[in-house]
Amino acid sequence: MSVQVQSYPASDFPSDFNTENYGVVLLKGTGVFSVDQINYSYEGCTVLFLTPYQKLKLISETDDPIFILFFHGDYYCIEYHKEEVACNGLLFNNIYLNPSIKLTSENYEYILGIFDHIQYELSEKHLFSESIIKTYIQLILAICSKQKSGSLEEQISTGRLPNKNAAEFQKLLELHFKDEKELSFYSTKLNITNSTLSKAVKKEFDKSPSQLINERITLEAKRLLHLTYRSIKEIASDLGFSDEFYFSRYFKKSVGCSPKKYREKVGISMVAKMSM
Secondary structure (H helix, E strand, O other): OOEEEEEEOHHHOOOOEOOOOEEEEEEEEEEEEEEOOEEEEEEEEEEEEEOOOOOEEEEEOOOOOEEEEEEOOOOOOOOOOHHHHOOEOOOEOOOOOOOEEEEOHHHHHHHHHHHHHHHHHHHHOOOOHHHHHHHHHHHHHHHHHHHHHHHHHHHHHOOOOOOHHHHHHHHHHHHHOOOOOOHHHHHHHHOOOHHHHHHHHHHHHOOOHHHHHHHHHHHHHHHHHHHOOOOHHHHHHHOOOOOHHHHHHHHHHHHOOOHHHHHHHHOOOHHHHHOO
């Protein structure tokens, strides 16, 4: 499947949902969803962004239908279009931000209309349908990028500042996640206790430091599998694993499939060919 739009009654949504595709999920009403076992509440009109093999669970308190746009990375390459839609790391692949955005009802209906246009083009199978569909996907991502960046700017303008210890942990994690996987390294660097760091990080990101460490390693593993031609052994070494098989077990526990299967299903991006 390259691209598809599906709808589900809330009561019939799969209990444990994941796919090798990117997903744009339209939600309405109230409820709770979890992405990779992290819970988020939603209310009103919401759009949620999923990357390949992220696990989604949903408990809806209302009976509004759920709409999902799926597209494979070979069909629409997020990395290739990142400068045009400013979505890489804003909508997808950011472990520090909520993966959803609260939408206005107007934007919800507009995006739902684009879903309908995509379905029409899929049924048409015209010579130009693929180009039109890719333009529609780009439009959806641009609209949502604009709204999410606006929300983040509003938080800053209202004086909402991140917790200093949590912000410093994020900086340290980006520098050292490949080599330092223990909480004590980060708390020692910040000259605070493990408990103090854990409370600050949990309050800021709704995740524990250990969850963020694991997610950052897994995110980089996915990136290298998708965006490079490096062997799994080379990727394991780059991420600080002395044993390729330990890395494979670690990845499978986090993602639900082996690195080999992930690469087979998600594919190697055209960006990898451009960087050779």
